Amino acid sequence: MNTKSSDARDPGRERRPDAPTLVLFTQDLRVRDHPALTAALDRTGTVVPVFVLDPAVAERSARNRVAHLADALASLRAGLRERGGDLVVRRGDTVEEVRALAGATGADTVHVTAGVSALAARRTRRLRAAGLSVRAFPGLTVVPPGEVTPASGDHYKVFTPYWRAWEAHTWREPLPAPDRVALPGGVRPGDLPGDAGRGRGRLADHLPEGGERAARERLRAWVEHGLADYPDRHDDLPGAATSHLSADLRLGCLSPLETALAAGSGPGSGEFVRQLAWRDFHHQVTAVFPDMNVRDYRPRDKEWRHDPDALAAWKEGRTGVPIVDAGMRQLLREGFMHNRARMITAAFLTRTLRVHWREGADHFFEHLLDGDVANNYGNWQWVAGTGNDTRPNRSFNPLRQARRFDPDGVYVRRYLTELADLPGARALTPWREEKAPEGYPPPIADPGH
Known part of the structure; x- marks a missing residue:
């Protein structure tokens, strides 16, 4: 241990x-x-x-x-x-x-x-x-940053070799809750915060209950009812078939180690635990490169565009590209976004609109219930091509992504009421309608093909 x-x-x-x-x-x-x-x-x-x-x-x-x-x-x-x-x-x-x-x-x-x-x-x-x-x-993580390192260097820069070392590493034993906690006399406990008035961004319409008790109940329900289907459904946008434990891990209401162990070795466990390894991966990178939120991990000499109007349309879910706008409105409504939608929306901003990754990552950080420096900014840099992706010119065609992960437009219609009357896959391409849907803008950039 x-x-x-x-x-x-x-x-x-x-x-x-x-x-x-x-x-x-x-x-x-x-x-x-x-x-x-x-x-x-x-x-x-x-x-x-x-x-x-x-x-x-x-x-x-x-x-x-x-x-x-x-x-x-x-x-x-x-x-x-x-x-x-x-x-x-x-x-x-x-x-x-x-x-x-x-x-x-x-x-x-x-x-x-x-x-x-x-x-x-x-x-x-x-x-x-x-x-x-x-x-x-x-x-903070399953495997502490720095406990697994490559033969040369202080951290892994690529996920796959990190994943192999991470899997082979001996984990510590989880610790039980203490039986008794003795507080010295005369210490005034102080009041808990009573409101959510502080902070940035919009408050979501509904937030799940927070705290250790609720988190452990979510973990139990996930292991019993969701984990086995995870390999087949984790990218299913309308299915929302992910664990929804990221916010619990963000505030440490769940131990990442206990979460990994709770997955066991049955169906779905390997794929789910791999996602916890990705979380650890970004933490071990950030431990060595704490400027992850402000500076390129791998400078690529990219030329970024300053386009306030395009940025505002992206933030509001008004780009005219339904799969992008649905993700952005989910973020505003729920303080959460499906991981596949995070990649699609981030790629649209950084690769299609060519707006700097910091603009998008900061917006996510102002709204995400699970936002932290290591994962939020590490993933944004991965998508933007300045981070740990070995394919910095990776393509994310938004329409192809939509057809693959929301083929019937269910996710799009859930968050874009303007497209509620467009059946099936037609909701993915409203610009092709003979009569444009009322209240929905045309695409501000190439939506793909």
């Missing part, structure tokens, strides 16, 4: 053996399979589980994720209270609030689940600069 942490200590600071340990929750909002929490309880017995609502971070997040976060924190607090503890919630700059809490409780060590973003790296550096010992533990 590998639950090793990375640690940095201040040799000049005296350590109190009876001091509580701070456990800083970030993207790991659960009590099951939580190495940082388990190690803290093993170390001192008393812990201060803390989550800091940083207004600066919330303002840059999607409203949908802020709303989902409120559910997740309520579920985490309930899980800790069932075990005799509590979740301490503070508002403000994360490092300043953690330092103040450490001073008030006598804690000198912070346990955290290791992140891969530039934000996570800055937070750790600042905590250590504040005189705190920071120990980082696995838990």
